[in-house]
Amino acid sequence: MTAKNVIPDRIAESLRRFPPFSMLPVPAVSSLAQKAEVRVLVAGDTLWKQGDRPGEGLHFLARGRVEYHWNAEGRNELVDVRDVGDLLGLTALIESKPFRVTATVVEDAVLYILPWADLRTLLDAHDTARHYARRHLFWATRVGAHVPTPEPASSSPGTGVTGRSKSILQAHLDGATLVEPRAPERLLSCLPEATVRDAAALMIERRVPSMLVVDEQKHPMGIVTHSNIVRRIIVDGLSVEQPVSAIMSVPVVTIAPRSSATAALLLMLRERIGQVVVTEDGTARSQAVDICSEKDLLAHSGHHPAGLLREIRNARSPARFREICDDIEGIALSYLEAGISSLFLGQICAELYDELAQRLLALEIAALEKEGRKAPGIAWAWLSVGSDGRREQILRTDMDNAIVFGKGANAEADGAARAYFLELAERVVARLVECGFSRCQGGVMACNPRWCRTDEEWLAEIRALVGGSDSDAVLRALVLFDLRFVAGDKALAERLRDEIFRHASGNDGLLQRFASHVVETPPPLNFFGNLIVESRGDREGEFDIKARGLAPLRDAARVLALKHGLKAHYSTGGRLDELRGLGGPHAELGALASEAYEYMLRLRTLTGLRRKDTGRFIDPSLLNKLQRAELANVFDVLRMVQSHVRAEFRLSLR
Template identity: 30%
Template sequence: MANQVAQRVYDFLKDIPPFHFVDNEEALLRVARRVEVQYQPIGTTVFAPGEPPRDRFFVIREGSVELFSIGEDGEERLVERLGEGEVFGIRPLLAEDNYLFLAKAAEESLLYAVNTEGFKELLPNYPQLTNYLATSMAGSSRYALEYQAARNREPEGNWGGTDYTGPDLLELQRVHRARPPITCTADARIVDAAKRMTEHNVGSIVVVDKKDHPIGIITDRDLRRKIATGLKSLDALITEIMNEPVICIRPDVTVADVQIMMVRYGLHHLVQTEDGTNKSPITGVISEHDLLVLQGNNPAVLVREISRAKTTAYLRSLRDRSERLLKVYLEREVSISFITSVMSSINDEITRKCIKFGLARMQADGMGNPPALFDWMTLGSQGREEQLLRTDQDNALIFEDVGKKRHAEVKAWFLKLAGYVTEYLHEVGFDYCPGDMMASNPLWCLSVGGWKEQFSFWMNENTRENMLHTSIFFDYRGVWGDGSLPGKLTRHIFTELEGKSSRFLASLGLAALDNPSPLTFFRNFVVERSGEHKDQFDLKARAMRPLTDAARVLILEARKGQVNNTFRRYETLAELEPQNAELYREAADAYEVLIRLRALIGLERNDSGRFIKPEELTRTQRLLLRNSFRPVREIQSLLEVRFQLNFLR
């Protein structure tokens, strides 16, 4: 009978995350045999806040469970309602801490209580489980602490054995031979180690034991931070400043694997050993500088290649290569802040190269050099440094005030240049904007004075159309030119806000509420009811735009210029408003989940990833998406209260 129960438990677990990562039937059956089946009548408590961690976590087999936070006044506040196949109470696996929430059965429920220790036994053999725990729940407030704990956990020193698979990134080039290691023993003095580094002209030295196993590493950076500053004496033992444990790699590891490890853990040196662990002899050291020599598809190398490109066809191929890089970054859970920085650098350099092509063509046409100072501005997602995929163009041009007599001639020159640039961007793969929000449109190629008048008009006449324009144009960022002109525009906007901030910001706040909760009363996704995307969920409009719109209006209220990125806006707001810091951080985490999901879907389908069919999402993706909606609702509630929007509807 016990075996039959275990088999039924196994049959259920094998198809749901995170258990579906375990492809060994016997291994998962061992977990299933230790599962305790629990019946919870409606209204009964599964666990309460403050209780010590248990030796189990829970999976809902049937029914539903609600999680509540308890306020200082004892009031229960609903955090999450969970259904069949969802996991909760997993804190004991990630942090030895008490339960934070009250868990109660919302209806008659059957739970599987999974033994924590038995589950932990799977982790060394299934790294996907660790990745799931560390990242798949990032958008849910109930897992915020666990997510942070997992993300910040120190590595154990054996990352060389992870079997990464993915597309042809960097042609999966093997490292093969790292630099011969320069080593010392633990009884060496810091001054002796520094001398050996100088003699061999290397930036690191590895501390080894008698068996030549690595136990620590010292780099130039450690010497600067800990010795040059006087924190430690040169005569101190090397063990006082060495970094441990050592992060090791196998001899046959790929360049891509090394790069991802360095990025994820903020490392500049990795140690190569015979078996990829710190329990075998050292064979070499690879540094960040070595990567630049070894690889030709590193982001820095890609940017350099873009700057040297001679044709838009080659630019397009480089952008294709960057998308392969993007795909692996996403699959390997590299932080979104790093990914957006890399892709923004690539997109910006492509834009600058297209402008150079345009300027060269103007010269060839006999038009000469620019007749005035100018800046090319990116708008929308690229302006926010969030454009991961090649969507349509949003750009504008601003040139210095030149006087009435020259204005028409100067504007005509820049319009012609803008036409060439947008044409080149189109050839690279950035579609023309359907709404013609491009610098080649005379409406969006203006002098400093013209742009000031335009923004003043938008801020004075708060029509729906004008609010739509602000959602695009207020995220401007200069990527080429004089560099000073966008700043003049920012100062003008803040001056205008002094006189009309309440009315204008309230209108922006109302626009941010245009898209209500993405879930129906029955917790289904709100989908389009007609048109080309009937029965599809609009990820951009329903989930991402409310967060970007809210961040924009709040950062404008705070008078913080040149903070365009949505993540950084929420980080800045968290610093400015400690009382709302938790909500802002949750909003940033939710936005990270959304932008990652959209990019993954877009790369898979070779489109923008904007519209998705809920039934095509995996269970994990649906969970991530749904959990990201709570910060959307709370941010919108904050706007309603702050700008008294209920009185304006």
Template identity: 30%
Template sequence: MHDDVFAAQPAEIIPFLKRVLPFSELDDATLAALARTCTIDFQPKGTRLLTQGKTTVEHLLIIQRGGVKLYLMQEQGEDRLVDYRGEGGIVGALGIIRNAPASLTADTIEDTFVFRMPAAEFRRLVETHPAVSRHFLKNLSEHYVSRAFSELRRQHADLCADSPLTLFSTRLGDIVHREPLAIESGRSVRDAAAIMMAEGIGSLLVTAPDGSPAGIVTDKDLRRAVAEGEDPAAPVEFIMSAPLVTASHRDMCFDALLSMMARQIHHLAVLREGRVTGMVTSHDIMVLQGRSPVSLFREIVAQRTLEGLHPLSQKVPLVVGSLIEEGAKAGNITRMITVLNDLILEKLLTMLQDRMGPPPVPFCWMLMGSEGRREQTFHTDQDNALIHGDPADAEEAARAEAYFAAFSAEAIEHLGRCGYPPCPGGMMASNPQWRMPFARFRDFFEGMLILPEPREVLNATIFFDFRPGYGHTELGEALRRHVTAHASREGVFLRHLARDCLAARPPLSFFRSFIVEKDGEHKDTLDLKTRGLVPFVDFARLFALRHAIAETNTLDRLHLLAEGGHIAADLASEAAEAYEFLMQLRLVHQMRQIREGREPDNRVRPDALSELEKKTLKEAFTVISGLQGFIRDVFRLNVA
């Protein structure tokens, strides 16, 4: 390790520890005593902090600034990244608690400052403070870690693009392996502990007299009961967690994991046809693959300043990179990027609203374009709008305009600092044209539908993909319902939109050669977005509006169109497969550019692709011709 170790001033470390779990639960005197034992250490980027199986962990490391990656070194094949830890992250706890060598290898990925706490002090803290012991027993149990490592080793050999065992394509029902065990209300805490120990499980359902689930008792509840001196003979419902939090067996594991983190729980009851058929824990889900977005999620949630949010979006590619390498489908990757981006937006607007005070009227921050479709990649401009409640009078209207003008201007500025560049066309909430009351927004959309001009049709390609992003989402949902109901009845508008869908021709010559730029800075490249992806997005939007489908995501639109019998199932399937391939190619291209330190774009060189990629790309472009032919037939467009 690096030798730049200095004594840390308690005045410097105490405020920091007050923001970091579980130290934030300690009293001031304990924190002050603990701070006096700590030193501060600077570790340059690329420093090895721990080596799995070798390093004796002599200090608990608490990251003050910077980042550390934790990974499993494997005898064969590439190392497996397990986690990323940023500000407030803790490294080395498991080794100290187990009094064993490090279980993972830890390297700094940027210049990093850490507070170093002697192992003996940390061990004493765990032994004397129940809040600290509960925290680390929950997160670092030997049983969990051994299971996680076992899964990682197994999956390294068989994980591929088509494997169902991925965080973003596995449904909860697929990982439920046994019926849940239950205990009747009225039985004792001691009985619950005995059953859980005998069965080797971490939770029990608690049933009401009629047999319905009343709550859940977990190992955490038992530890809290012991720490608080609860009578072991007390009825189990005295310590259970209620109401029972449930999820459908059809829910994706990623959604369930985010739900658990947001609620700060670690168990979900899985429902099938209204009946609890199993229990799933956050640990069960996290071992599905080697890297999880949990750490970045926690870092975003824990952030307390607007300025602290600014660098976090730059860490999204670090989390997403392993998914791309492991072959996760593009639809799942963009969905995960969207969830993380949405979380940053939510934190940013919440803190901004706390700073400015409550708005005069309810509002909804709307996301449009690729953000509205949940199809963001690593290069996404801002496309947003702000809709607010209709003011009661002129005075309230003036106050609303002043508030939202300042609010949106500052929000756009901070989003820019977070790495989301402003829209070149000014389609942002800071523009008064895209910030207005509900009634005016409703009239705006109706005017676009009734009297479609070329400019309105162009706006439609961005605005008709909107979704509520933050705030009083009912405003956005009400507008979506209104637009969905009206658009399907406006034949002239839909016909204009259909003509616009034919403008982007697939970049293939008569002899099926790629049509690329002939000269200039983009020579020998083609734009995957405008020439490849846009025709699929346009097609799905057109027919979703025609058939009053409110969904905005392209793949989901195609699925619903086929499910409703509006387009042939084989056409929808071909379109979805081609679209996902193009999106995958775009993501891989952008990820490579990011790792090379370049700004991500949408331009690829066909001659740099493999023969298989070239062939598949040509097939994807051919599907565009089929979609455009279908549009001509449905709308009777005699366009050559």
């Protein structure tokens, strides 16, 4: 008997105590360990220099400490510290780019060098480990490239949802649901001069539901579908000899090949269209490659949010709505666990919950009419405010909504309209409660007269809030300023939103009051970098991730969006992404804060889904080493954001 592999097994054991090795099968780690190399460096040694090319091996720090220094513009900055169990050089290897930082040993270090080619194969085959590695991409070094969140911006047609660079691992992560363009011969297209008759004949012959209209360079110009033909030719009575350009739908909504199918579906949901065009670079200014219909995309997976959307549109009974909402949460959990961004998921859930609200409103308006209460013939809009307004509700927590309706001719008409809308809101709120939402403890509900007002009243309120300085006004403004249109007349809602931005962006006093809210709660880290937990009450030993982590970042995003007039997004993640577009110090701030927010939202949502509560309180003892380290990173970012806000809004140090 030869005592074979005793030492490699020991090395495998120490690897397996840390992610991503803890997430890989035992034999795989053992065979990695057998190919490992041990290297010893002492304090003061340089492992690699900024700009060096990575070798064939990934370094695992078995003992000691290594510091990352970033040298830029003559300044040398300590950007990160790696200690036992950390991986070194992963980012450079994954991107096969030179090291962005210099790695210096500060405590005698033992490193296991693992063959990267083998490890990469393993990561490709194991989702959780790969997901860990993907996160590591960002947290490994806080300088340089930004790892994009897959959240689509509230895009204008034609800009598409991709064109964002994706890391190899991210692409693999989304691999199951990528839009793969099919053979180009399959694409049916014609020039804009072709007649409707010819186009229709071709569509019937080839049995496809749509025809793409392209110019000479094959750039997409519009789409002709069955419904276009029905509407324009049969209903409107146009001649079949008209060119297709007269009846085609414009503009076309485009995506790039290999975009996330989920993102494409979301885009279709938002734009209310049945198909998107795949073009070479994702814009309408390149060659068309394929047309994807909702059906094509749904073929990728059975259990899909888009399916639920249809279910909502067809549902009637409270029990059915409840079931659908349970399904939404179920899907949310599986998506989160599969590594889909929680910000992105918030968007999906918001679409679904919006659809739910629209459906419930329509049903209740019909029911009221049956009882003889006709809707007053004025414009109205159902608004989401607070977290729902920011599209961040993945869990069914409490609802935040409001109604705005057009001012009538006189006070009497207003009174009648108010009575109607309060009654309508009460019914919708009751049905939402049946679906599993809870009533807002703060009374932020459309059935509360304070949140059911005419446009004039709202505008007056906004002006008052902007001027008011009592804390109640600030809190109300914080909720109201996140308003988002859900149903009814969009122009009414947009008027309120424009008014908010118009008044707030130049109002230093208001912005300062908002900003002081941001810095009120320090990050829950003590001097030693340990998490601070609640010391009394029934939540003793846990910490409140909503109040101590999410809220300050969310408030920071809002106040910065208001100041800089960033109106394109509603979500905190979107606002932070938009902030990046400002460049300068905001660019890095936005990138870091967006990752941090994403992380906390995910943690909260997963905790909530597992514990069947709001997920607001986290027990640090249930977190693993990695999560604790990541949280510490997140709170470092929070601290950075707070000091930025303090500086930008000239708040005095307290």
